[in-house]
Amino acid sequence: MIQGPVSTVLVAGALGFVTISIALLGRVLVGPTMQDRVIALNVVGSNVVVVIALLAAAMDRPAFLDVALVYALLNFLMSIAISKFTVERGGVL
């Protein structure tokens, strides 16, 4: 279904997203406030979702898309939970 050159393009795109995510880990480490780290982690998580979807298309395995969906859901829940937790100090969670 998926031809050779298209697969190469998709793998190259996934490599680019992985490089950008590794560069963003610097902001996760140095971010002055807690919220800076959470925002950078959220961006890294959505990049990981995109990488999983790109690899699913490149290797022609649609089952990987379920992994990407669950990862996107967990990424959203992580951001919401941390933001609630830093405000209420255990009042919500």
Place this chain on the structure above:
Amino acid sequence: MVGSVLVAAFVAGGLFFAFVSAVGLYRLPDLYTRAHAASKSDTLGAVLSLTAVAVAFGVDVATLKVAMLAIFMLITSPTAAHAIARAAHEQDIEPWTRGEN
């Protein structure tokens, strides 16, 4: 073939906007501007790349899953950034201003 050119264009656009969001996260001065850069340009980059995946799969059940994933990220990524920015505001983190005015 038209499909492969379209896939390459969408992947390149997605990579460009992900790069813009990374530059914004590094270079902008405070939390709120960084949240702005991260939420908008990263959402656009993710949706463009998922469109490339959908084009690569063609007409299939997998395309429906990719479309659902794109819609989900389109909704949840700005929502998460908004929640984090509001949490920072409720913790009395001051926004950055240019000089004293």
